[in-house]
Amino acid sequence: MGHRPALAVLDILRGEGVDRIFGNPGTTELPFLAALQDADDAPEYVLGVHEGAVVSMADGYARGTGRPAFVSLHVAAGLANGLIGLLNARRSRTPLVVTAGQQDRRHLQQDPMLSGDLVGLAASAVKATYDIQHARDLPLALRRAFALALRPPAGPVFLSVPMDLLTEDTEVEVPPRTSTPPLGPAPGLERAAVLLGAAARPAIVAGDGVGREDAFGALVRAAEACGAHVHHQPMADCLDFPTTHPLYAGALPPRHDAIRAALSPYDTVLIAGAHAFTPHHYSPGPPLPPGLTVVQLDSDPDEIGRNFAADAGLVGALGPSLHRLADLLREQVPAHTAKGRILRAGEHHAAERDRAESAARAAYSPAPLAPWAAAHAVARGLPPNTVVVEEAITVGLLLRRLVRLDRPGSYTHTVGGGLGWGIGAAVGRALAEPGRPVVAVLGDGCTLFGLQGLWSAARQSAPVLFVVMNNGVYRTLQDTYETMGGLGVCPGTELGPLDFTQAARFFGVDAVRAESADHLRELVAGAGQLTGPLLVDVPVRA
Template structure:
């Protein structure tokens, strides 16, 4: 039995597990909004007052739930505003299904207001873009979009849907959802186990695929089975390995020369679920030192050998593959060898952590607040089980060295690099995991790009602690300018003093200014008691 196109859209959303729609509506979405109002048990519409915040909320929600989030945008202008968020989602491999209402086809040739080539506009920022021209094609295209959004590499999928198509008084057939079996372990794991078992100084790069696919525990078992030193991939989006573990050596810097130096002491390297090494600043030479034997494991076949050759390239689901690899390594590597490597690594890494702790504590007395002290206060104030959403750039690098996190999903970032993601992502995270403390650590420049997300935080009563680190500048640009030998002040990078408590008040969010590192730590420790959003303004030393 068929149903009208707009109602079919709502039916498919419910069938695909969508319980919230993130959007900012306009006239081209009116048939869809009418269908939502007519449908009992329809997904909740979560309004954002700017499309950047809308997509960021969906991004945070999808990461927390592990399901594709649905985004509804308005025509060409709404899609254009959303492109930054879609680029972030594609780089971070967040599964989204995104629609935008196209203008009425009956006068589209007259170039009406709101119209545009939506598919061409979206294409560079998404995995795939579909132009729906017939009502009977919409249900099938939606099913494809949800399947494609989660297929490795995951990412956003876009559909352009004309408003008159949704309003058609015709019936369309809704195809049943086709369940797919979970992917299995990669072939060739035995060869990988031989290479890693034969290593004298093994190492692991934990990529974001590990966190996305729920494979953290399996990677821990793999590393422990051979005593391998573990690094996070550069600017990791997820917690891919416990930062409390003695084998954890920190995040690789996003420069090839620094990566090469960090990996030079090792003879065999397992790269698990990492998209290349995502360098930020160019440095000459390859990321990997000469003579290093590489085992690469990924659920996306295109990653294997993409930027560097691998002795063993494995394609399969990370969790069962790593679980199988761990078992084979326990059979091949003597337990005393793995244990002694772990103890030695724990001593080295403990010394490095102690140095970072000492530097941070020594800065506690500085006024205004020193970035080290601010990062330390946040790291040590986090309530148990907190989900940290970080978009702080320079302070975020310090925070990564100080946080002690074990629970999967407890740290998120976007490697996409488009500013303004953090506020909305934190709101989405709080909506997805009610009862879990959420602390968003933001740079002042990043916060300025995403301020409209505070409106949704207030409207949703999202219990998020927003910590805005205010250094009054685009500090990472200034640092890079100085490193490149720039003379004088770098033009266009000064923000000056900003009062984010006033900005929060405008959107209806309570706010307070931290006057010391201890005060900041107290505020962060209270995040679990929040019943609504709270913004903490943290002025930092230049």
């Protein structure tokens, strides 16, 4: 059965499970908006007043629902504004399908206002692009885009759609949706189990693929089967292993020399779903210590051996593979051996956590707060079942050491590096999981980049607690400057005094300033009772 082009788009969106459209419209989107207006069961249009917030909301929504989110941007300028969010989504492997309306084809050669090379602009920030020139091609390309957005490695896919194409007086065929069979367990798990089973000091690096593919419980089983210490990958975007578990050994730092040092006590490591140990600051040498036996498991075949050699490279779905590996390891490692390792690891890691707790509690004071105290107050105030959306850079590193989380999906970050993601992502996450409290922990610089997202938070009455760590400086730049031998204050890093309560109220968001660490903890503890957004301005010592 045929449909007009705009109606065909809506038909495909319904079939793909799209119930919300994240957008900031312009003239080139008017034909699509008209179709939304006329349809009885069209997806809800979630408006953002800046494309950065629009894409970030879609990112948070896709992570919360596990489905590709749909984004509608406006011509070259709107796409350019959304590129930061698309770069973040690509690095974080968030599945998005993104369209932008191109100018009318009938005068495109005349270089009309708002026109541009949309495909060229988007190409470096997405997995794939489609330049639609014929109405008959749009449904097929859109089907492909949804499938490709989910295929490992997941990520955003872009389509350029001329505005006049959607108004053509023609009918197009909508191809049926084809269900893709899920990947199964990886071949070669028997040899991997032998390598890990023979290890005297096994370790696991939990990559973000574990969180994305809902393999959290399977990794716990595999770790317990051999008693392996578990580290999060550097700058992890997800909670990939419970931080409350006795085997949890913390996150690897984002430097090759520091990763080598952290992994040097082990003789064998399983690297599960980790993207190539993405470093932040350069240090010479490889990321892995010499002599380490490496088992690498990923659903993306391009990851195997990408940045380091693996003694066993396995390609398969992480959940089924890790469950199968756990069963095989129970045959290789005696139960008493695994239990002994878990007990010793728990004693060691508990002592480390106690030292961090003591240091943080000792720093409690009235505002302005020490960073340790601010991070601890947030971590201890979190209500049960909270989703933490973190874009706090320096305080976020401390927060990761202090949070006690054991539910999948309860910690979200972006390794993409494009600032301004956190506010929109938190709103999207609240829309995706309305029953869970959402606490967004943000740096003051990150908040400035994404401030327009507060408009959407107010518009959607999103019950998000926005916690802004306000130290008036780009702290991470100043810290790096000092490690490079810089003296004094690095030029271009001072923000000066900022009152984020005023900014929040301008957008219609209630706001309060934290007066002490105890006050901050109380405010965070109340996140589960929110019926709308609340911003907490936290003065932090620079």
